[in-house]
Amino acid sequence: MSHPVSSPEVSSSALNDLNEAERQRIQAKSALFAPPTPITDDGRRELVGLSREELADVLTEIGEKPFRAKQLWHWIYHQGVTDFAKMSTIAKPLQAKLAEHFIVGRPSLTTQQTSKDDTRKFLFRFRDGQEAETVYIPDRREDRGAVCISSQVGCTLSCSFCHTGTQKLVRNLGAAEIVGQFMAARDSYGEWPSPKGETPRLLSTIVLMGMGEPLYNYDNVAKAMKIIMDGEGIALSRRRITLSTSGVVPMMDRCGDELGINLAISLHAVRNDLRDQLVPLNRKYPIEELIAACHRYPAASNSRRITFEYIMIRGVNDSDEEARELVRLIRGLPAKVNLIPFNPWPGSDFRPSTRERLARFAQIIMDAGYSAPIRMPRGKDILAACGQLKTQSERIRKHAHSTQQSDVSDGE
Numbered sequence: 001m002s003h004p005v006s007s008p009e010v011s012s013s014a015l016n017d018l019n020e021a022e023r024q025r026i027q028a029k030s031a032l033f034a035p036p037t038p039i040t041d042d043g044r045r046e047l048v049g050l051s052r053e054e055l056a057d058v059l060t061e062i063g064e065k066p067f068r069a070k071q072l073w074h075w076i077y078h079q080g081v082t083d084f085a086k087m088s089t090i091a092k093p094l095q096a097k098l099a100e101h102f103i104v105g106r107p108s109l110t111t112q113q114t115s116k117d118d119t120r121k122f123l124f125r126f127r128d129g130q131e132a133e134t135v136y137i138p139d140r141r142e143d144r145g146a147v148c149i150s151s152q153v154g155c156t157l158s159c160s161f162c163h164t165g166t167q168k169l170v171r172n173l174g175a176a177e178i179v180g181q182f183m184a185a186r187d188s189y190g191e192w193p194s195p196k197g198e199t200p201r202l203l204s205t206i207v208l209m210g211m212g213e214p215l216y217n218y219d220n221v222a223k224a225m226k227i228i229m230d231g232e233g234i235a236l237s238r239r240r241i242t243l244s245t246s247g248v249v250p251m252m253d254r255c256g257d258e259l260g261i262n263l264a265i266s267l268h269a270v271r272n273d274l275r276d277q278l279v280p281l282n283r284k285y286p287i288e289e290l291i292a293a294c295h296r297y298p299a300a301s302n303s304r305r306i307t308f309e310y311i312m313i314r315g316v317n318d319s320d321e322e323a324r325e326l327v328r329l330i331r332g333l334p335a336k337v338n339l340i341p342f343n344p345w346p347g348s349d350f351r352p353s354t355r356e357r358l359a360r361f362a363q364i365i366m367d368a369g370y371s372a373p374i375r376m377p378r379g380k381d382i383l384a385a386c387g388q389l390k391t392q393s394e395r396i397r398k399h400a401h402s403t404q405q406s407d408v409s410d411g412e
Contacts, residue, residue: 034172035174059072132177135147152169153170154167159279173217175224181210196235213246243264260298267290269282270317278316305333337372339365
C-alpha cells in the first residue's frame with residue numbers, strides 16, 4: 001500500500017478526500033463490532049448514553065413533553081441518581097411511568113481492587129456478559145486523579161509490548177457503557193452531585209487509555225465524551241479529557257475538528273521498521289503520516305500540548321540516538337514526552353530500561369526544551385499499570401474450560 005498522505009505535493013483537498021474514504025472504510029469495519037442495543041430483557045430503554053435530542057425523542061414517544069429531558073438530564077448526569085423515585089422534582093405518577101419504560105443503569109461491578117499506592121481497578125460487566133477494565137489513578141500530591149476508561153472489549157492492534165493487546169477484539173463499547181464506566185467510578189468515590197466551577201474534583205480527568213483503540217470506535221466515544229462535557233451534567237472540560245491513539249490518522253483529524261480534546265500518541269519507536277514490529281498499525285499509517293496529522297491537530301497549543309507516550313524497553317528503543325531522533329520528529333510541535341518503563345507481564349520477553357538509561361534518554365529530550373517526565377508505574381500489584389489491562393474474566397473462563405475438560409476425561 002502506498003502512503004500519499006505524507007507527500008508534501010498532496011493538496012489539502014486531495015488529503016481530505018483520501019481521509020474521508022478511509023474514514024468510511026474504518027466506520028464500516030467498526031459497524032461489524034457494534035455493541036448490543038441498550039434494551040433490558042424486559043424491554044426497558046437505557047437512558048444513559050442518549051444525547052439530549054434522543055432523550056427528548058424517547059420521552060415524546062411515551063407522550064411526555066420534550067422539556068422533561070432537561071429535568072432528567074440534571075438528575076442522571078448532575079445528581080448521579082439511578083432511581084426515578086428519588087428524582088424529587090418529578091411527580092410520582094411520572095416517576096412510575098418512567099420506571100415502566102426506562103432504566104438509568106450502570107455496568108455491574110465484577111471485581112474491584114485497590115493497590116497499595118491507592119490506584120483502584122474495576123472490572124465491569126455489561127448487559128451481554130462482556131467485561132472491560134477501568135482504572136482510577138489518584139494524584140500523589142493533590143485530591144484529584146484520572147479515570148482511565150476502556151473503549152472496546154479487547155483490542156485489535158496486537159502491539160507486541162502490550163498485555164491488553166493479547167486479548168482479541170470482541171466488540172466496541174456503546175456510549176452508555178463508556179459514560180457508565182466514569183459514572184460508576186464516581187459512585188465508588190461518592191462524588192455526586194457534579195462539582196461546579198472551581199470546586200475541586202477527586203475524579204478530575206479522563207484518559208481514554210484503557211482497553212481498545214478509541215479511534216476505531218469513534219462514534220460511540222465521541223457521543224460519550226459530548227455527554228460528559230455537557231455543562232449541565234457531568235460538565236468535565238474538554239481540557240480535562242485526553243484520547244490516546246496508536247495513530248489512526250484519518251480519525252485524528254475528525255476528533256480534532258469535532259471534539260477538540262487533548263491528544264496522546266502511543267509512539268514507542270522513532271523508526272518505521274521498529275514501530276512496524278511494536279505497533280503493527282504503523283504499517284498502515286507510518287510515522288511521517290502520524291506526525292503530519294499531529295501538526296494538523298487543531299486543539300494543540302502551548303497550553304495544550306500533544307503528549308507522546310514512549311514505552312522504554314531495554315535494548316530495543318532506548319538509545320541516545322533514538323532520543324535525538326525523537327526530538328527531531330516532534331520539533332515544531334507543542335509537545336511533551338511521557339517516558340514509561342515497560343511493565344513486565346507473563347509471557348513477554350521484554351524488560352524495562354535501566355534507571356540510568358531512562359535518566360539519560362529523558363535528559364536528551366529536556367535539553368532540547370521539551371518536558372520528559374518518567375512516569376513510574378501505578379497499580380502494578382493489581383495489574384493496573386500501562387499496557388497491563390486484560391480482562392480477568394477471560395482468564396477465569398479459560399481456567400473453567402480446562403477444568404471442565406479434565407472433569408470429562410476423568411469421567412471417562
